[in-house]
Amino acid sequence: MERVILHVDMDAYFASVEEKSNPFLKDKPVIVSGDPDTRTTVATANYMAREYGIKSGMPLKQALRLCPRAEIVVGNSAKYMSTTSRLLEIFREFTPWVECYSIDEAFLDITGTMGLFGGAMETARGIKERVRTELGLTCSVGVAPNKLLAKLASDRVKPDGLTVIKREDVPELLRNLPVEKLWGIGEKLAVKLNSIGIRTCRDLAEYPEEKLTAIFGIQGHILHCMGSGEYSSEVKLFCHEQEYKSMGHSYTLFRDTSDPLLVQSTLYRLCEQVGRRLRRDAYRGRTVTLIVRFSDFRTLVRQKSMQSHTDDGDTIYRVALSIMETFRVKKRVRLVGVSVSGLIRGQQYPPMFENDRKRKDLLSATDRINDKFGEFTVSPGLVLMEKVLARERSSCHGFILKKGVVK
Amino acid sequence: MMEDILEEVEVGAVFVRDRIKPGWFIWKNRKYSVEKVSYAWHDNSGEELICYFSVVAGANLYELSFYTKKLKWMLERIYVEG
Numbered sequence: 019m020e021r022v023i024l025h026v027d028m029d030a031y032f033a034s035v036e037e038k039s040n041p042f043l044k045d046k047p048v049i050v051s052g053d054p055d056t057r058t059t060v061a062t063a064n065y066m067a068r069e070y071g072i073k074s075g076m077p078l079k080q081a082l083r084l085c086p087r088a089e090i091v092v093g094n095s096a097k098y099m100s101t102t103s104r105l106l107e108i109f110r111e112f113t114p115w116v117e118c119y120s121i122d123e124a125f126l127d128i129t130g131t132m133g134l135f136g137g138a139m140e141t142a143r144g145i146k147e148r149v150r151t152e153l154g155l156t157c158s159v160g161v162a163p164n165k166l167l168a169k170l171a172s173d174r175v176k177p178d179g180l181t182v183i184k185r186e187d188v189p190e191l192l193r194n195l196p197v198e199k200l201w202g203i204g205e206k207l208a209v210k211l212n213s214i215g216i217r218t219c220r221d222l223a224e225y226p227e228e229k230l231t232a233i234f235g236i237q238g239h240i241l242h243c244m245g246s247g248e249y250s251s252e253v254k255l256f257c258h259e260q261e262y263k264s265m266g267h268s269y270t271l272f273r274d275t276s277d278p279l280l281v282q283s284t285l286y287r288l289c290e291q292v293g294r295r296l297r298r299d300a301y302r303g304r305t306v307t308l309i310v311r312f313s314d315f316r317t318l319v320r321q322k323s324m325q326s327h328t329d330d331g332d333t334i335y336r337v338a339l340s341i342m343e344t345f346r347v348k349k350r351v352r353l354v355g356v357s358v359s360g361l362i363r364g365q366q367y368p369p370m371f372e373n374d375r376k377r378k379d380l381l382s383a384t385d386r387i388n389d390k391f392g393e394f395t396v397s398p399g400l401v402l403m404e405k406v407l408a409r410e411r412s413s414c415h416g417f418i419l420k421k422g423v424v425k
Numbered sequence: 426m427m428e429d430i431l432e433e434v435e436v437g438a439v440f441v442r443d444r445i446k447p448g449w450f451i452w453k454n455r456k457y458s459v460e461k462v463s464y465a466w467h468d469n470s471g472e473e474l475i476c477y478f479s480v481v482a483g484a485n486l487y488e489l490s491f492y493t494k495k496l497k498w499m500l501e502r503i504y505v506e507g
Contacts, residue, residue: 028448035464038464039463039464039479039488040463040464040479040504041461041463041481042486042504042506089426091426091427092427094476096466096467096468097464097466097468097477100466100467100468101466188435217491254462266494388471389472390471391470391471391472391473392470392471392473394468395471
């Protein structure tokens with residue numbers, strides 16, 4: 019039996035949630051972004067704002083030049099994640115096979131359950147109706163035999179679309195479709211494909227598979243199949259545990275800076291966040307990668323491996339700092355990032371030395387406090403320094419407790 | 426745009442099955458009747474669940490929050506046009 023996959027894509031998601039939250043935004047161009055007093059970009063714009071040429075990822079200042087009367091809403095990730103949870107609950111009432119692909123997209127395998135709802139189209143309509151009545155939001159749905167085609171289908175009619183791609187329509191549909199329209203083929207890969215004469219999906223399907231494999235490795239086989247609309251990846255259940263290869267965080271500074279203390283305190287906070295994530299998922303890593311982007315957008319990426327694995331933010335920071343000390347920093351710094359790879363998972367032997375045991379106990383205690391009262395309720399002083407130096411408007415955290423120490 | 430308020434307020438709310446519906450709130454000694462709850466969502470701060478509500482009262486939009494452990498209501502923000 020051929021599979022039936024739905025791809026549900028929320029329309030202008032963050033902007034739609036904000037419009038629903040605030041009726042006074044109705045019939046206005048709306049931009050969701052970071053704090054407008056800082057260097058920030060457009061996260062999402064509603065369809066009215068898009069008519070002015072505003073796109074996601076555009077600097078906010080540029081967007082406001084295109085549409086000065088646009089309403090700026092500072093994005094609220096908790097609100098969107100909470101809404102996504104409700105969306106997933108709705109989807110799971112139609113099928114247990116739901117893959118949350120991103121905060122505003124999901125794949126549903128309805129092969130085994132669509133009969134309960136009157137078929138594929140009725141299931142898709144039912145989902146759209148539930149999302150509309152319960153959340154006041156619209157979504158575009160693609161119905162197809164696999165994830166690749168379902169994603170292609172949902173993109174064809176937006177907003178509030180419902181598009182079906184049947185197996186028999188695929189050759190005609192893909193004949194002249196540019197390869198970059200396919201999910202997974204980005205700008206760089208498209209350029210590479212174009213350079214060997216592959217412009218359309220038909221070109222991709224007709225290109226000898228062995229040549230593709232010689233150029234792209236194992237990906238060559240996948241690309242060859244994609245050219246014919248074939249895609250073997252199944253809908254992954256939400257509960258399937260993901261194995262991580264690395265964990266990292268990066269941060270664009272409030273302003274470009276040559277202040278080493280601001281850079282170091284930001285780096286320390288990022289290392290602490292990475293350490294928290296590692297400990298939460300019982301990982302430890304051995305290789306630290308430091309990313310520094312300068313004001314001229316030149317980016318340095320360097321890594322260093324340790325002798326043993328760690329999940330301690332402070333250790334990660336010390337390694338990252340030792341890498342940074344090898345840089346000749348002449349320009350101001352725009353972004354810092356750190357990641358840890360070479361991950362292993364599982365129980366750790368108890369530390370041999372007393373200082374290491376004390377450190378482990380301290381981390382365990384601070385983790386429990388932060389789990390109970392919220393992130394950075396207890397944090398090292400250097401993390402606080404970042405807030406003070408950057409004069410961010412976000413809430414300030416103290417050395418010991420969240421409130422009342424330093425404002 | 427939204428303006429931060431972050432003040433504790435008194436709220437009258439009804440609990441309907443698994444939903445909370447604010448009906449009125451008192452802020453700066455003035456009572457505001459909630460005409461519409463336009464959106465509701467939740468977040469966690471550590472173990473505490475916080476329920477948020479965007480509510481329309483009069484010609485304004487307010488954001489209320491209910492701290493489910495502390496049993497405390499806050500007026501988080503108010504929408505100011507322009």
